[in-house]
Amino acid sequence: MDGDATLETAASLVGAVAAGDLTARGATREALDRVIRMDASLGAMVHVSAERALARARQLDEAPPAGPLHGVAIALKDNICRAGEPTTCASRMLTGWAPPYDATVVRRLEAAGAVLVGKTNMDEFGMGSSTETSAFGPTRNPWQLGCVPGGSSGGAAAAVATGMVQVAIGSDTGGSIRQPAALCGVVGLKPTYGRVSRYGLVAYGSSLDQMGPLARTVADAARVLEVVAGPDSRDATCMDEGPWTWAPRPIAGMRIGVLTRLVEGPGLQPEVAEALAKAMAWYEAAGCTLVPVAMPELAWAIPTYYLLATAEVSSNLSRFEGMRFGLRREADDLGGTLERTRSEGFGAEVKRRILLGTFALSAGHQEAYHGRARKVRQLLTEAHDRVFRDVDVLLSCTSPTTAFPLGSRLDDPLAMVLSDVATVGANLAGLPALSVPCGFDRKGLPIGMQLQGPRGGEAIILDAGHAYERAHPWWTARPPVAWDLQPLAGGTRA
Amino acid sequence: MSTPWEAVIGLEVHAELATRTKIFCGCPTTFGQPPNSQVCPVCAGMPGALPVLNAEAVRMAALAGMALGGIVADRSRFDRKNYFYPDLPKGYQISQLAMPIVSGGHLDLPLEEGPKRIRLIRIHLEEDAGKLVHRGSSGLAGATHSLVDLNRAGVPLIEIVSAPDLANAEEARLYLQELRLVLLTLGVNDGRLEEGSLRCDANVSVRPAGTLALGTRVEIKNLNSFKFLQKAIESEIQRQIRRIEAGEPIVQETRLWQEDKGTTVSMRSKEDAADYRYFPDPDLPDVVLDDAWRAAVSKGLPELPAARRERGVAAGLSRSEAHQLAGDPALWHLLETVVGHGTPLRDAARWLLGEGLGCLADAGLDAEAVLDRAGGFARLIELVRAKRLATPSFRKLVRDVLVHGAEPEALAHERGLWLEPDDGSSARIVDEVLRSLPDQVAQWRSGKHQVRGFLVGQVLRALKGKGDPATVGPLVDRWLETPTAD
Numbered sequence: 001m002d003g004d005a006t007l008e009t010a011a012s013l014v015g016a017v018a019a020g021d022l023t024a025r026g027a028t029r030e031a032l033d034r035v036i037r038m039d040a041s042l043g044a045m046v047h048v049s050a051e052r053a054l055a056r057a058r059q060l061d062e063a064p065p066a067g068p069l070h071g072v073a074i075a076l077k078d079n080i081c082r083a084g085e086p087t088t089c090a091s092r093m094l095t096g097w098a099p100p101y102d103a104t105v106v107r108r109l110e111a112a113g114a115v116l117v118g119k120t121n122m123d124e125f126g127m128g129s130s131t132e133t134s135a136f137g138p139t140r141n142p143w144q145l146g147c148v149p150g151g152s153s154g155g156a157a158a159a160v161a162t163g164m165v166q167v168a169i170g171s172d173t174g175g176s177i178r179q180p181a182a183l184c185g186v187v188g189l190k191p192t193y194g195r196v197s198r199y200g201l202v203a204y205g206s207s208l209d210q211m212g213p214l215a216r217t218v219a220d221a222a223r224v225l226e227v228v229a230g231p232d233s234r235d236a237t238c239m240d241e242g243p244w245t246w247a248p249r250p251i252a253g254m255r256i257g258v259l260t261r262l263v264e265g266p267g268l269q270p271e272v273a274e275a276l277a278k279a280m281a282w283y284e285a286a287g288c289t290l291v292p293v294a295m296p297e298l299a300w301a302i303p304t305y306y307l308l309a310t311a312e313v314s315s316n317l318s319r320f321e322g323m324r325f326g327l328r329r330e331a332d333d334l335g336g337t338l339e340r341t342r343s344e345g346f347g348a349e350v351k352r353r354i355l356l357g358t359f360a361l362s363a364g365h366q367e368a369y370h371g372r373a374r375k376v377r378q379l380l381t382e383a384h385d386r387v388f389r390d391v392d393v394l395l396s397c398t399s400p401t402t403a404f405p406l407g408s409r410l411d412d413p414l415a416m417v418l419s420d421v422a423t424v425g426a427n428l429a430g431l432p433a434l435s436v437p438c439g440f441d442r443k444g445l446p447i448g449m450q451l452q453g454p455r456g457g458e459a460i461i462l463d464a465g466h467a468y469e470r471a472h473p474w475w476t477a478r479p480p481v482a483w484d485l486q487p488l489a490g491g492t493r494a
Numbered sequence: 495m496s497t498p499w500e501a502v503i504g505l506e507v508h509a510e511l512a513t514r515t516k517i518f519c520g521c522p523t524t525f526g527q528p529p530n531s532q533v534c535p536v537c538a539g540m541p542g543a544l545p546v547l548n549a550e551a552v553r554m555a556a557l558a559g560m561a562l563g564g565i566v567a568d569r570s571r572f573d574r575k576n577y578f579y580p581d582l583p584k585g586y587q588i589s590q591l592a593m594p595i596v597s598g599g600h601l602d603l604p605l606e607e608g609p610k611r612i613r614l615i616r617i618h619l620e621e622d623a624g625k626l627v628h629r630g631s632s633g634l635a636g637a638t639h640s641l642v643d644l645n646r647a648g649v650p651l652i653e654i655v656s657a658p659d660l661a662n663a664e665e666a667r668l669y670l671q672e673l674r675l676v677l678l679t680l681g682v683n684d685g686r687l688e689e690g691s692l693r694c695d696a697n698v699s700v701r702p703a704g705t706l707a708l709g710t711r712v713e714i715k716n717l718n719s720f721k722f723l724q725k726a727i728e729s730e731i732q733r734q735i736r737r738i739e740a741g742e743p744i745v746q747e748t749r750l751w752q753e754d755k756g757t758t759v760s761m762r763s764k765e766d767a768a769d770y771r772y773f774p775d776p777d778l779p780d781v782v783l784d785d786a787w788r789a790a791v792s793k794g795l796p797e798l799p800a801a802r803r804e805r806g807v808a809a810g811l812s813r814s815e816a817h818q819l820a821g822d823p824a825l826w827h828l829l830e831t832v833v834g835h836g837t838p839l840r841d842a843a844r845w846l847l848g849e850g851l852g853c854l855a856d857a858g859l860d861a862e863a864v865l866d867r868a869g870g871f872a873r874l875i876e877l878v879r880a881k882r883l884a885t886p887s888f889r890k891l892v893r894d895v896l897v898h899g900a901e902p903e904a905l906a907h908e909r910g911l912w913l914e915p916d917d918g919s920s921a922r923i924v925d926e927v928l929r930s931l932p933d934q935v936a937q938w939r940s941g942k943h944q945v946r947g948f949l950v951g952q953v954l955r956a957l958k959g960k961g962d963p964a965t966v967g968p969l970v971d972r973w974l975e976t977p978t979a980d
Contacts, residue, residue, distance in 0.1 A: 081542040094541070101535050103542060202541040207776035236546045236778055312776060315574050318585020319539045323642065338578055361576070361771035370773055 007031075008476075010072040010166040010220045014113075017071040024071030028057035028115045031073035034164045035118070038481055043139045044149075044158040046078050047086045048118035057115050067113030068223055074109055075159050075168040077152075078119040079126060080211065081200040082106045089125045089202050090134035093345030094326040103200020104235065105169060105211055105228045112227040117165060121155030124347045125317065126173055126204040128152050129416050130409065131180070133349040138406055141184060142479035143445050147403035150180030153214065157184035160214045161479050167224050168214045173205045174305050175398075175423025177212050178435035182398035182448020185437045185474065187465070188214045189221045192456050193430030194239035196225075197232030203316040205309035206237075208427040216475045218436060218466040222246040225458065239456070246459050251467045252287030254460075256280075257391030260292050262400075262422045269401040275439035275447045276397055279468060283395075286467065291391050297383040298425055300376050302417060305424040307360050307373035313350075314357030320345060352413065377428050384429040388454035393464050396422050398435040398448035422450055432458045436465040437474035446474070498703040499738075501731045503666050503696060504658035507673055508651050509683040510622060510691040511554045517621050517650035518545030518588065525689050529627070529643040537648035539583025544777050547572075551650035552781060554682040555595050555619045556791050558652055561680055561798055562614055564599030566788055572619075572778045575770045580642050581624040589653075591772045594618035595781065601656070601676070602800060603668045604817070609800070612669055613657035622649040646690075652682075658697065658708070663727035667720050670694055675799045679823045687719055694718070696727055699744070700734045709734070710744040714758055716751050726751035730758050802826055809839040819843055824861040825851075831865055835872030845875050849892045857897045870895040874902040884962035886954070887911040913960055920961065924969045927953045938974055946970065 006016035007030055016022040032050050039045050053073070060071055076082060079089045081099035088094040102110075109116065123133040131139040131154025139154040141147040142162045149158045153170030157180035160168050170177040172190035181188025189212045196211045203209060213224035229244040262268070263276045284290055322328035322341030329340035346354070360369035387394065399419055409416045426433035431452055438449040449468075453461040469475065516523055519536035535543040556566045571593040574586040596617035602609035624647035630638030654673065660666045674692055677683035684691050694717045699709035714730055717723040729751075734744055748767075749758035797805075799820040806816030819826055825846070832842040850871065854861060874895050877883040883891075883906055890911065894900040906912055928935055928949065937945045950970050954961040 079542075081540075087541070089541075097541075099535070099540060099542065101540070101543075199544050200542045203777075205776075234546060235544050237544075237776070311773060314771070315576050315586050315773070318576060318578065319541065319583060321578060321580075321585060323580050324538065324583065325540070334580065358771065361773055363769045363771075366771070366773070 007163065007166070009216050010069060010223055011217070013072055013166055014065070014068065014070050018065045022071070024057040024060040024113075024115060025054065027071045028053050028073055028117065031115075031117050031165055034162065038142075038162050038164060041140065041145060041481060042142060042158050042162065043137055044120055044155040044162070044164065045075065045118050046088065046090060046121045046134075046136050046155065049085055049116065053115050053117045056110075060113055060115070065113070067111065067227075069109060069167075069227060070113030072114050072167060073117050073165040074114045074224075075118050075120045075156060075165045076106070076116060077122050077156050077168065077170045079122060079171055079202040079204075080105065080119075080169060081202070082116065085119065087119070087202065088135070090122045090136055091124045091345065091347065091350070092135045092327055093320045093342075095135075097326045099200075101200065104197035104232045106200060108228050109169070109224075114167075114227075120153070120159050120168055120170075123152035123154070123176075124350050125202070125313075126152040126171060126176055127313070127349045127353055129175070129179055129419050130404075130406075131155060132406065132410055133347055135347060140406070141403045141445070142481040143185065144403065144443065145481065146405055147445065148183070148406055150183030150399065150403065152176040152180070153188075154180045154184075156214045157181050157186055157188070160184070160186045160216060162481060163216075163478070166216065167220060169211055169224075169228070170214050171201055171204070171209055171211045172423075172427065173208045173309060174427050175420045177214060178423050178433060178448070178450060179399050179420070181214050181435045182437075182450075183403040183446065185440075185446030185448075185477065185479070186214050186216060187218050187221045187437070187469075187475070188212070188435040188448075189225060189458070189462075190426060190433045191225060191229065191458055192239070192432045193427075194237050195229050195244065195432070195456075195458065197230075197235040197238050199232055199234040203312070205312040205427075206316060207312060208305070208309055210427070218434070218462055218469050219248070221434070222458075222462050222466075241456075244458065246462055248466045249459075249463050251283070251463055254283075254288045254393065254464060255291055255391045256283055256288050256464070257291045257293040257387055257394045259298070259394055259396040259422075260294060261298070262396035267400050267421075268397060269441065271439075271441040272397050272400060272402065272447050276395070276449060279438045279449050279472075280395065282468065282471060283464075286471075293387055293391065293394065295383055295387060297380050298421075301380060301424045301428060302421060304373045304376045304380065305420070305428055306356070306417065307369050308377060308428070310353045310357030311360045311370050311373075312357065313353045314355075314361060317346075317350070317354055349413070380425065381429040384425065384431060385454075388457075392453070393457075393461050394452040396450045396452070398422055398450040402441045402443070402445035402447055426452050429455075431455055432461055434461045434465045436469055438468070438472065439474060440477075444480075497739075499700045499731075499735050500703040501662055501727075502658045502699050502701060502708055503660035503662070503727060505656045505660065505666060505669060506695045506697070507654045507656075507670065508693040509558075509654065509677055511551050511650040511652060511682055512684055513548055513550045513554065513650055515548060515550075516648035517548050517551045517619070518648055521648065523649050525686075525691070527645055529641070530645060532645045533647070537583070538644055539585070539647075545588060545775075547778060547781065548650065551619060552595070552783075553791055553794075554650075554680075555617060555652045556783070556788065557680055557794060558654070558677060558682050559596030559599060559617050560788075560792050560795060561676055562596075562599040562601060562617070562654070564596040564614060564617060566596055566783060567593065568783060569593065570595040570619075570781045570783075572775045572781075573772045574775045575772055577768045577770055579623070580640065581626050581647070583624065583644060583647055587621060587623065588775055588778070589620035590618035593780075601669060601673055603665060603672060604800065604803065605668070610665070612659045615655045615657055617652050617654050620651050620653060622646050622651050658699075663724040663731070666696060666727050667724040670720060670723055672799070675821060675823075679796055679799055679826075681796075681823075690718065694723055696723065696730075698727055698730045698734070700731055700738065710746050712744065712746065712758075713748045714751055715748060715761065722751055722753060725756070726758060729756065733758065806839065806843065809843070811840060811843050815843060815847060818847060822861065828861040828865060828868060831868035832872045832875070835869050837872045837875050841875055841879065842872070845871075845888070845892075849889060850896055853893045853896050856893075859897065864896055867896050867899050870899065870902055877902060877906065881962065881965070882906075882913055883911060884913055884960060885964060886959065886962075911959065913962060920957065920965065921969055923956050924953050924966070924973050927956050928970070928973055935974065946974070949974075
């Protein structure tokens with residue numbers, strides 16, 4: 001199809017529609033076609049709303065193009081509420097539930113002209129780093145179908161990597177946008193906590209959760225953030241700031257802190273370290289100053305994250321009790337119904353985290369666990385603030401390894417957890433963080449580089465990511481699953 | 495000789511705040527609407543919905559705190575209280591544990607012998623739960639199934655926790671009555687115990703009189719009327735004394751008052767108590783209040799019942815008159831409005847209690863409904879005070895003035911009720927009437943003084959309504975006391 005090149009990014013698509021070279025309907029049809037052609041082997045989508053999307057596209061074609069996402073196909077992670085659409089969080093617990101209301105991001109995306117084509121697969125309630133805990137079965141990595149796409153926004157990353165959609169909205173509690181973006185070779189942005197309204201995002205760890213875009217390019221991610229960011233009277237934790245906008249600025253003179261333990265050394269796949277070293281050398285050549293940063297406090301990040309996130313989970317998931325929505329398994333009495341519903345509705349990982357969190361909050365243990373974790377979180381936040389007084393961005397790996405084989409870590413929850421080592425810091429400190437593709441390993445699996453910024457500093461990490469991306473257009477590579485099924489113009493493998 | 499015992503009682507009062515909308519969403523709080531008609535994703539606990547704090551609820555809680563002499567915190571925080579129950583949609587109640595909005599304070603009980611100060615520990619904000627409607631039985635026991643109504647879920651509550659300063663059931667009842675009155679006067683609660691907008695739990699223990707150590711405490715729930723509160727506490731005190739005297743231990747537990755049995759029954763013991771796993775609610779930022787905000791709120795503080803009563807007594811009202819007036823904020827408002835038109839408080843109060851209330855009751859009106867007639871009412875009182883109208887004329891006119899808004903001057907004119915300036919004609923008529931009733935005059939002189947009323951009445955009759963008992967009475971007395979010429 002001739003329109004393929006224009007379908008690569010949201011920016012090119014919006015331009016083509018505005019120029020009259022393409023209709024929103026044509027773009028939407030292509031998106032739906034790609035889902036049909038590719039998703040049987042990927043499992044990225046859990047729900048496709050074809051008719052609604054086409055009707056919406058037809059509507060858009062009748063009006064003059066206006067919004068910055070006019071005609072752009074967007075998929076939502078399945079923990080984001082859209083009125084009348086199934087929203088399952090990839091859990092049996094929410095089977096059959098369709099929220100009666102739209103998330104704030106949904107309203108903003110639609111107002112900007114986006115065409116929402118469906119919901120993407122994820123780890124159940126966002127709990128996992130591989131999209132294997134989904135009640136619908138795993139999503140496969142489009143670069144190697146035997147590997148995981150990362151998680152928990154694995155479906156979103158796979159859908160963007162294969163061009164089913166130009167953009168997907170994911171959520172990130174401990175790395176759930178950035179890590180799958182890295183493992184699937186796309187851009188993933190976790191905004192500052194409070195930048196994007198959480199209204200309509202089914203909560204995992206409320207003090208950590210933040211929605212953000214997965215896209216092919218940094219500019220596309222910024223374009224989407226411009227649409228969804230901003231204060232919301234329905235979310236009291238939203239920042240009280242005006243609209244957020246971005247225009248790329250030159251990076252020469254930028255001070256880039258390098259988290260030494262997260263760019264080299266044990267635990268890091270050598271090819272990841274090599275790719276990061278090359279990127280760092282490029283930044284230096286581009287006029288940036290590299291500053292080694294140790295930040296020993298990061299050693300506490302994972303236990304702190306798991307204590308806080310699980311505590312919030314144990315409370316956030318209490319509402320799933322079979323009384324008002326979703327799964328209900330009747331028993332003889334109230335307690336029995338509650339027990340049966342929750343036993344059958346939740347998967348093993350979710351139960352594990354509910355139990356951990358319940359314990360961490362229980363009488364006699366609360367101060368030792370939850371109380372202490374809150375204090376350490378404060379220390380970590382202060383440590384980040386200190387670092388950002390000296391540097392503009394913090395560079396590290398997004399994930400210490402590239403995509404791992406399906407099933408390889410399922411029986412080892414601790415190994416799964418440790419893969420979040422580079423990402424949880426930004427959630428604990430509420431900072432923005434971006435993952436951009438920075439190469440491939442020998443098996444052809446993508447590598448991601450993480451750029452973290454100070455609170456409210458999305459613009460500077462996007463500047464850094466955008467400059468690197470222009471010099472290294474890794475994003476133009478296409479995964480074989482897309483390549484094999486339908487050669488797309490402009491796609492070259494690295 | 496048996497040991498004398500004394501009771502130690504503290505109350506926890508839940509008061510629904512009279513906000514128009516719920517505490518964390520925009521749903522209305524109107525009572526008595528069809529089930530689940532005032533519900534949205536937020537108060538129904540839908541996945542993804544988030545709470546946003548209602549500023550008016552904060553204002554009302556702070557106002558209550560100020561009126562009760564507490565400290566309104568610079569920073570307070572909402573916590574989640576986690577437990578499962580079908581009337582609790584989120585599986586947790588948003589409440590305040592470690593950092594309540596108000597700390598300390600006190601309430602003075604208006605006892606006959608003088609006020610008794612009851613200390614308050616705290617006031618915190620929280621959301622109400624929904625309501626279960628049990629089917630197949632009158633209560634939970636024996637019900638075949640239960641229906642959930644979430645209209646009440648998310649209605650703002652303040653919980654007011656007293657120190658254990660109450661010594662008996664009577665004081666507990668008085669405390670609840672006085673607290674209700676304060677909240678009603680502030681306009682932060684509608685005072686309707688029967689609708690559950692004011693609810694009370696009591697903590698009761700007993701100890702040998704005069705000792706300091708507290709006994710084991712029992713919590714009694716479900717005390718939804720002044721009568722039940724008093725009866726339940728009395729019954730619980732007696733139960734505890736009986737057990738102690740029989741050598742049985744008091745178990746720390748929660749008991750329910752059962753009106754039909756006239757006693758409390760065990761609901762759950764301390765061992766069964768839930769671990770609520772409180773932790774700060776990450777969805778709600780801390781509530782930060784500064785002096786400027788507090789100053790603005792305190793401008794809305796009305797005069798409190800105790801001060802009103804004191805002012806009433808100082809103006810010459812009896813204690814019971816003062817209590818009656820201050821005990822009804824709407825009536826007091828009407829009184830103040832009448833006084834605002836220049837009538838002395840004592841006259842306004844006496845005429846309101848003596849005549850006004852009856853008219854309103856007959857017409858089925860609330861004092862608030864006739865506020866705009868206060869001016870007419872004040873002028874009517876003034877006409878009597880200036881002796882332009884006789885007291886009986888007041889009674890004839892008050893209904894039309896207060897209930898229907900008639901102008902007292904026009905009405906008096908129309909009905910021909912103006913008193914003529916007294917040119918001595920009254921004295922002449924007194925003389926005529928009394929001379930025509932020699933038997934009754936003789937009775938009076940022989941000591942049967944009750945006959946005076948009859949004599950005054952006969953004179954007033956002869957004056958055809960233009961006489962004033964206040965003038966006629968003394969004239970009759972003088973005539974009777976003066977030895978006659980014959």
